[in-house]
Amino acid sequence: MNMPVKNQFFKNRKNRELSQIELDALADELDQIKQQVLDDMGEKDACYIKRIYSIVRYSSFLGRACLFAGWFPPAWLLGTGLLGFSKIMENMELGHNVMHGQYDWMGDERFSGQKYEWDTVGTSDNWRHTHNFKHHTYTNIRGMDDDIGYGLVRLFPEQRWKWGYVLQPVYSIPFCLLFQWGVAIQNLEIGKVLYGKKTKQQFYQDWKPVQNKISKQVLKDYVFFPLIAGPAALPVLAGNFVANGIRNIWTFSIIFCGHFTKDVEVFPKSVLQNESRGHWYMRQIRGSSNLTGSVPFHILTGHLSYQIEHHLFPEIPSLRYREVAPKVQAVCKKYGLHYNSASLFKQYGQVLGRIMKYALPFKK
Numbered sequence: 039m040n041m042p043v044k045n046q047f048f049k050n051r052k053n054r055e056l057s058q059i060e061l062d063a064l065a066d067e068l069d070q071i072k073q074q075v076l077d078d079m080g081e082k083d084a085c086y087i088k089r090i091y092s093i094v095r096y097s098s099f100l101g102r103a104c105l106f107a108g109w110f111p112p113a114w115l116l117g118t119g120l121l122g123f124s125k126i127m128e129n130m131e132l133g134h135n136v137m138h139g140q141y142d143w144m145g146d147e148r149f150s151g152q153k154y155e156w157d158t159v160g161t162s163d164n165w166r167h168t169h170n171f172k173h174h175t176y177t178n179i180r181g182m183d184d185d186i187g188y189g190l191v192r193l194f195p196e197q198r199w200k201w202g203y204v205l206q207p208v209y210s211i212p213f214c215l216l217f218q219w220g221v222a223i224q225n226l227e228i229g230k231v232l233y234g235k236k237t238k239q240q241f242y243q244d245w246k247p248v249q250n251k252i253s254k255q256v257l258k259d260y261v262f263f264p265l266i267a268g269p270a271a272l273p274v275l276a277g278n279f280v281a282n283g284i285r286n287i288w289t290f291s292i293i294f295c296g297h298f299t300k301d302v303e304v305f306p307k308s309v310l311q312n313e314s315r316g317h318w319y320m321r322q323i324r325g326s327s328n329l330t331g332s333v334p335f336h337i338l339t340g341h342l343s344y345q346i347e348h349h350l351f352p353e354i355p356s357l358r359y360r361e362v363a364p365k366v367q368a369v370c371k372k373y374g375l376h377y378n379s380a381s382l383f384k385q386y387g388q389v390l391g392r393i394m395k396y397a398l399p400f401k402k
Contacts, residue, residue, distance in 0.1 A: 064316045071369070072362075075351070087135075105274045121278065127337075158218040178305055188213075195400055199399040205397070210393050225248075227244075295327065300388040329379070329381065330381050336360065
């Protein structure tokens, strides 16, 4: 009997429940879209990621060179801007996508998903575990996906309210400004240590690689480059600090707008019971939101402006999300699933609204 699958998802009036037959058909259509890209991958994709790699290197070099003349205000502004741009591109379009294994087929160690180490204080190994595995497997499932508020922010009524959340409109600001540090310590699970659910020995074991990565990043940005700049040490130090801040604000904004807008849903652990491929695809669609914008904007986001497509197909090159998005949108329309897409301004406003609203014990 073609009955809708019930009690698996929290209700959302913009989506209709699908029968298992429909879910299987949904999975088949989305699998076909993915396979078309996989069959077509080749030189175009390789050339693109090599260009991104060059852009990251040259913009970083030029930015740091300008900062060496940072006592001259226009040079400082240009250098800081270029370095911030380089860090954004490295973090979003290069590092994030390479670590998903999108370019492993090239056989080039520079683009190896398991070997790439990115330019943030967080280790790539921790990111591959918390993001590539946990988040993309258990997207928006409470108690399984640590990316739901990163353990600091209540963004959904289904999250249990605590008094500390009253201050989240305030502490969300430093969290945004220092976002890479929040990502760096995410896998340490400090809350579990405080509540005795994780031993101190395990914590220290997990802390060692994070400590090593933090030391390298701090020495590079705040000791080595200022020292070799000589009389321009302070402008270089300030430029590196601001460039990291620019990258943090941008990544926080794009990531939060892709996961925590008004119509994005969270799910109970029960969705994992006999979850089919179609269920998994539907969860990715209903737990994600896209951003509209120009081609340069999409590149700056690492194509995470196509968060729906990224959640559906994390293993295909990000450049391809633009071409598959209309096909995915058509499939969503066919099956009555809300394709959540809007401008950065609108989506960010919805994120801020969630942060403000769910600081209080609202249940709707």
